[in-house]
Amino acid sequence: MNDLGDLQPKPQRSALNRKDITRRLKRAGGVTQRHARRFILRRINSVRLVTGEIITWLAVVGILVATLGLQQTWGNVSAYMQGGYRSGGVYAEGIVGSLDTLNPLLASNEAEASAARLMFSSLYHYDTTGALHADVASSMAIRDSKIYTVTLRDAMWQDGHALTADDVVYTIGLIKNPQTRSPLRVNWTDAVVKKINQHTVEFTLPTVYAAFTHALTFPIVPKHLLQNVEPSVLRESSFSQNPIGSGPFKFRRLQTAGLSNASKVLQLVPHTEYYNTVPRVSRFELRAYTDDAAFTKAIKNSEVTGAVSAPAALAHGKRPSQYRVISEPLDKGVYLLFNTRNPVLQDKTVRQALQLATDTAAIRQAVGGGVQTLDGPILHSVFSSGEVSRASKPNAEKAAQLLDSAGWKIKNGARYKGDQELKLTITTTSSSQYNKIIDTVKRQWNAVGVAVDVNQVDTNSAVSNFVQGVLQPRNFDVLLYELALGADPDVYAYWHSSQASATGYNFSNYSNQLSDAALASARTRLESNLRMAKYAQFVRQWLSDVPAIALYQASSEYLVNTNAYIVKPKGSLPELSDRYARVSEWSVSPATVYKTP
Secondary structure, three states, rough: OOOHHHHHHOOOOOOOOOOHHHHHHHHHHHHHHHHHHHHHHHHHHHHHHHHHHHHHHHHHHHHHHHHHHHHHHHHHHHEEEEEEEEOOOOEEEEEEEOOOOOOOHHHOOHHHHHHHHOOOOEEEEOOOOOOOOOOOOOEEEEEEOOEEEEEEOOOOOOOOOOHHHHHHHHHHHHOOOOOOOOHHHHHHOOEEEEOOOOOOEEEEEOOOOOOHHHHHHOOOOOOOOOOOOOOHOOOOOHEEEEEEEEEEEEEEEEEEEOOOOEEEEEEEOOOOOOOOOOOOOOOOEEEEOOOOOOOOHHOOOOOOOOOOOHHHHHOOOOOOOEEEEEEEEEEEEEEEEEOOOHHHHHHHHEEEHHHHHHHHHHHHHHHHOOOOOOOOOOOOOOOOOOOOOOOOOHHHHHHHHHHHHHHEEEEOOEEEEEEEEEEEEEEEEEHHHHHHHHHHHHHHHOOOOOOEEEEEOOOOOOOOHHHHHHHHOOOEEEEEEEEEEEOOOOOOHOOHHHHOOOOOOOHHHHHOOOHHHHHHHHOOOHHHHHHHHHHHHHHHHHHHHHOOOEEEEEEEEEEEEEEOOOOOOOOOOOOOHHOOOOHHEOOOOEEEOOOOO
8 A cells, every 4th residue: 555645745836036026026015005195194184184173172272261260260359349449639529609717607608518517527417318427426315305415436636636525515605605606506595515524515405305416416616726716706717717627628728719710719638537437539629619600610611520509501401421410309498488477468368379379390390300399398208297288289270269359359460459469579599590480480470460579689799688688677578598497397496486586587477376386396295206296287287377388399419520439318418518428438539449348
């Protein structure tokens, strides 16, 4: 047998020459190049394009992250920041009036009262809501409804002396002295004040007087500077032109005609030792202008930061764009006061007819806005008894019927009783606002046959004698006049028959036993509900008797530069100077500031 090993074929060796190898290598190289172009080079170009997109995307993401970070950081910062005002700058306030004296006990016009409020302190003052608030006083205790014990805080005069109870007692003494001739004397004739210690004074009243605390808003003057000055020459003393007070601002200088159109410019600087907030502004200027024309020109020329009682044509009409207007209601009423001793006006029927002939809504519209409704002798805002009696609505037809019934008959377009014509003279002070009122009243009264003459007195004239020539002798038929009603409903001074004298303020000579009893009783009641019941009784009688016609509650239109900041009142102001309740916070320099925790 053959061996199995012999049956297997033997491998044969391929014969490869150089050409064949070269060909194969070229073919492999070509395939490699094609794969390289397809899978590497083409993808490299795609990577380049994608890389640009990636970089762009990463940049966007980075910006978003940075923005979010900045947002969060700013949010954390802004949580502690707010829009505000920084210290510094000059606040220039314009007002119509005179600055003949800077002694606060002798202030007789709005400009002088404003200067007094800026430089001097009181035991109490009114805040921005019109409520009574402690000033130099730190506390008060009342005993037996007639004894008021007031404790003083630590306060300094602007010359470095301490303000003490001696100054308060001395001030009241000056006010009560008739030789001082202070307009504040009427509030203090019967009160007794004494020093308990350096920081305590005691006021004793002869009878209960519910509104007494409102009298504690008198300005305090320094005894150590005035004790050697005779009260009769107080107005002429150097103190009246270079005063030292204890208020937020202190006197720097008083310039005459320092600016065009300004009669006087009072420059004040902050009182750095003031017991309350030291003012933000570096200087406060009170610029007193001689008349409305000069005042209006100053506003249009941007000479002032703020303007007090701006003319209605500017406040509610065309005014410079840099000013905004703030309406500040006042605790004052504007009235047509009838002289009830005038033979014609002694007849209540005639007074009632004139009230029905007077459309007060039309008068308020003629005045030009800002003023509020007033129906009677007491402001609605201080009358807390609920429903208040209102004056009858205007009715010209009924007014004519009443005049007929009183014997005043129409003849040739006018009213006569026998040979006497029904003609009344309205007396008032010179004022563009009062001119509008008179024009409106004349039309309304003429419509029912009542003839009207006008007597306007220029109180800015050097020869003016309005008080001595008109008010004291009651030398008028009808008086267009503003009464300061105050923050308390007590109007005893204006309507009680005991005040119908040359030195009293009952200009209408109004006398009614029921009204007298209600007024006298109301001011001796401390219980609010009992007081208001008495005043409600008085108001009803007053409206029936018509000793006057209430036209409107007064207001002041305050223009202020849009870049400045003042603390606006939240209620009516007892006095115009009470706009300074938070004057230390006024500013002319906007800024971003940290919030107070």
